Amino acid sequence: MDDVIAIKGIKEGLLLTIKPDGGEWMELTTKVTSRIDQQAAFFKGARVALDVGDRPLRPHELESLQALLSRRELTLWAVVSQSATTNTTARNLGLETSLIPEHEQMETVEVDPQETGTLGIVIDHTLRSGRTIRNRGNVIVIGDVNPGAEIVAGGNVIVWGKLRGRVHAGAEGNEQAVVCALDLMPTQLRIAGYITTSPDDKRRKPRPEMAAVRDGRIVAEMWKD
Amino acid sequence: MTARVITITSGKGGVGKTTTTANLSAALASLNKRVVTIDADIGLRNLDLVMGVENRIVYDLVDVVEKRCKLRQAMIKHKRYPELYLIPAAQTRDKTAVSPAQMIEVINELRPDFDFVLVDSPAGIERGFRNAVAGADEVLIVTNPEVSAVRDADRIVGLIEAGERKIPMRLIINRVKPDMVRKGEMLSIDDVVDILSIKPIGVVPDDEGILIGSNRGELLNGRAGEAFRNIARRLNGEEVPFLNLDGNSNLLQRIARLFGGSGG
Numbered sequence: 001m002d003d004v005i006a007i008k009g010i011k012e013g014l015l016l017t018i019k020p021d022g023g024e025w026m027e028l029t030t031k032v033t034s035r036i037d038q039q040a041a042f043f044k045g046a047r048v049a050l051d052v053g054d055r056p057l058r059p060h061e062l063e064s065l066q067a068l069l070s071r072r073e074l075t076l077w078a079v080v081s082q083s084a085t086t087n088t089t090a091r092n093l094g095l096e097t098s099l100i101p102e103h104e105q106m107e108t109v110e111v112d113p114q115e116t117g118t119l120g121i122v123i124d125h126t127l128r129s130g131r132t133i134r135n136r137g138n139v140i141v142i143g144d145v146n147p148g149a150e151i152v153a154g155g156n157v158i159v160w161g162k163l164r165g166r167v168h169a170g171a172e173g174n175e176q177a178v179v180c181a182l183d184l185m186p187t188q189l190r191i192a193g194y195i196t197t198s199p200d201d202k203r204r205k206p207r208p209e210m211a212a213v214r215d216g217r218i219v220a221e222m223w224k225d
Numbered sequence: 226m227t228a229r230v231i232t233i234t235s236g237k238g239g240v241g242k243t244t245t246t247a248n249l250s251a252a253l254a255s256l257n258k259r260v261v262t263i264d265a266d267i268g269l270r271n272l273d274l275v276m277g278v279e280n281r282i283v284y285d286l287v288d289v290v291e292k293r294c295k296l297r298q299a300m301i302k303h304k305r306y307p308e309l310y311l312i313p314a315a316q317t318r319d320k321t322a323v324s325p326a327q328m329i330e331v332i333n334e335l336r337p338d339f340d341f342v343l344v345d346s347p348a349g350i351e352r353g354f355r356n357a358v359a360g361a362d363e364v365l366i367v368t369n370p371e372v373s374a375v376r377d378a379d380r381i382v383g384l385i386e387a388g389e390r391k392i393p394m395r396l397i398i399n400r401v402k403p404d405m406v407r408k409g410e411m412l413s414i415d416d417v418v419d420i421l422s423i424k425p426i427g428v429v430p431d432d433e434g435i436l437i438g439s440n441r442g443e444l445l446n447g448r449a450g451e452a453f454r455n456i457a458r459r460l461n462g463e464e465v466p467f468l469n470l471d472g473n474s475n476l477l478q479r480i481a482r483l484f485g486g487s488g489g
Contacts, residue, residue: 126422128383130350130377146420148376187230 005031013047013077020053020103033068040072049078049099056085057083062093120155127151127165136172147187153177162206175213184209184220194218228261228339230332231460232361236377238348239430240369241399245453246345247275249365251444252457254306258340261300261310265357266347267322270314276303278311288314290327291355296334320352325359332360341460350384360383363393366423369400370412375420382421395426397456402431427456428467 004022008015022028036043048069057079066076075139078099079090087097119137127140129148133139136154141161149165151157154177157169163181168190175192183206185198191211196218208223233246234349243266250262264272267287273279284299289312296312303309312331315322328344335342346357358364364385368378378396385392398417405411414428432449445453448468 125386128386130381131383144422146379147372148379 004028006033007035012049015049015051017051029065029068039223044073046074048074048076049080050076051080052086054082056083057089058093059089062089100120179211182208184211189218191218228336228342228395230342230360232344232346233355233365233367234354234357234381235345236350236368236381237374239381240367240374242367243271243275243345245367245397245399246272246343248444248453249457250309250343251306252454253341254309256457256461259308260341261312261335261339262343262345263312263347264314264346265353267314268319269347270316272345273311273313275312282313285313285315287318287322288293289331290323309349323356323358328356329360350380361392365395365397367397367399368417370398370417375417379421384424394423396421396423397427397429398425399429400431426459427452429453
């Protein structure tokens with residue numbers, strides 16, 4: 001076996017790497033298909049990302065590979081390349097040009113690829129009135145969230161302090177998102193499409209609580225050890 | 226001698242910034258301190274009225290920064306305290322007539338000759354506010370025990386905290402009505418301090434005398450006046466116990482606790 005082509009499993013499915021100086025494209029695609037045909041049952045149904053390095057691919061070259069793969073019931077979904085030509089070709093065919101989903105590309109945080117849901121930010125101070133934090137991941141505040149401050153998170157919201165402002169967890173539709181605080185008294189609390197306000201009880205004692213969606217409504221549960 | 230520059234601000238209008246500035250400046254002057262106040266509320270000047278010097282204004286802050294007069298020419302001496310001066314705001318211009326850099330320049334020129342420079346900030350969070358805090362060594366946040374005033378004070382505190390310099394802040398809770406606090410109709414001192422997380426330097430009771438005094442350009446007597454005099458002494462480094470605003474309650478002890486001390 002030569003190593004101008006390589007196929008390995010990644011979190012997103014299969015990664016097919018074709019060396020940019022590996023020779024003629026037609027030959028290479030033949031090598032790819034023969035490799036796949038050796039273990040047709042194993043590869044069947046896989047999602048394939050293609051890494052061609054800096055090789056410029058023209059539309060008909062990429063299309064032919066895509067056709068060869070789909071005939072074997074493999075789906076090409078992304079092409080990774082340092083070539084602008086290849087990127088344009090891939091985008092014109094409706095393919096991704098990065099393995100990282102677009103909304104996660106905004107984050108600069110290093111992510112362990114073995115973990116999911118680890119994206120987010122930590123705010124190490126109290127959020128005062130007028131401050132808004134928007135993040136597609138989880139938001140952790142070490143401090144209070146004062147009335148007039150707002151957090152909008154794609155994931156969970158954890159406040160190590162008093163939560164009195166507005167908070168929206170799972171803002172992109174994740175109903176599994178939760179909101180936790182040492183003192184949970186938000187002006188308004190939303191999880192995905194659900195919305196609630198805090199009960200107006202002046203005599204309540206501050207206590208750690210977690211709000212989550214249960215049976216179609218938001219409920220706050222006391223944290224138990 | 227180099228002055229401490231203290232800016233009085235609040236976010237919300239009408240909570241008593243100007244009254245506080247006027248009373249603190251007079252109280253500091255009565256402690257034989259050399260004090261100059263600057264009205265940074267260009268376009269809506271009031272401090273001259275409250276200090277009773279309106280009819281003697283010739284030049285103002287904008288004249289100073291635009292070099293139409295010397296700084297000394299714009300300083301109006303108070304009738305009662307020879308060591309208390311006011312630099313009035315211009316009434317016909319707006320906040321953009323002065324830049325933060327120009328404010329710092331004016332303040333630095335005043336520093337060698339005074340013990341205290343008090344800057345009365347306009348309401349809001351825009352240019353006027355930024356001018357007012359530009360040269361501050363310390364900031365006094367004035368608020369009232371009601372939700373909107375506290376909300377705006379919180380915004381101001383956040384803006385100052387987010388600034389390039391770390392400016393120490395202290396809180397003045399003005400217009401406290403002990404009766405209403407007791408009945409739960411007004412936020413308590415604890416509630417206010419809990420949200421703002423800033424140490425109070427004074428709690429001033431609501432006093433009808435303030436209104437009468439403001440209209441006459443006189444400084445206050447009575448409970449509110451006493452509270453302001455106590456704040457001035459605290460600014461001056463003295464340990465002064467808080468007024469007991471409420472005969473029956475333990476407000477004093479609660480405030481003493483806030484200070485972590487054992488006030489009377």
